[in-house]
Amino acid sequence: MLDAAKTSDVQTETLLEVNNIEVIYNHVILVLKGVSLNVPKGGITALLGGNGAGKTTTLKAISNLLRSERGEVTKGSVKYRGQDVHEEDPAALVRQGVIQVMEGRHCFEHLTVEENLMTGAYTRADGKANIAADLEMVYSYFPRLKERRKSQAGYTSGGEQQMVAMGRALMSRPETVLLDEPSMGLAPQLVEQIFEIVKSINEQEGVTFLLAEQNTNMALKYAHYGYILESGRIVMDGPAAELRENPDVKEFYLGMSDEGRKSFRDVRSYRRRKRWLS
């Protein structure tokens, strides 16, 4: 892992560059319609948007996990450290330091918590001692996992499984983690705890995050920069602090407006887009 990120490093070098990508499923369903985004080294970048906006598809396009779902990047490019990674298989990308934590955790249910964590180290060839040290590092961020290390993962809670998925990703010594909806199905207090851990890993280990989230409020509290995706298009982006104060974001994604609280679902999408694109 990299040295601890210094604030001055944030927003400097761009690690990941997604350039105008289009994704089509089953040869006909156009889901991403020209998505572009940059992920700077040492930052937490949030990809926000409601159900079905295309967040997961964007992450899978980056990590080349679309093929198994009959999806295809038909236009645009994805670059990591300036290199085209479009044609690389997911394992090659892991070796380059990019790993995805899938939505819905995907633990190996019959393995113990610790065995699950160890599967994350399978690409490494730097010896047992380093792997053991990283296991302790993971336990230092997730003490709950140390307590549960001998438990079968299938019998742990949703929050613990999210921690296992994140810990397993850390075991590959990633430079960049693509984290898909860590808040899904978790109680608010636990969501906050997970985000606090993301923040510590970012600050102390220098790990870069691209975080897909529906929970705009929480994501903008912890991210440095955000992109808002709607129906396969980026409709807005900016520093997280600015997005938090933006009246449209407040109204449609944070449930607040000058006229009182309002759900963005109540508002027809054409009105939202019209405002943002005008």
Ligand SMILES: Nc1ncnc2c1ncn2[C@@H]1O[C@H](COP(=O)(O)OP(=O)(O)OP(=O)(O)O)[C@@H](O)[C@H]1O
């Ligand atoms: N394998 C697939 N085949 C066809 N359509 C798909 C497939 N996977 C996703 N889609 C469609 O692509 C669109 C975007 O889905 P995606 O999962 O990327 O959105 P999301 O923003 O991550 O939403 P969620 O938060 O619900 O996961 C949706 O309309 C979805 O139905």
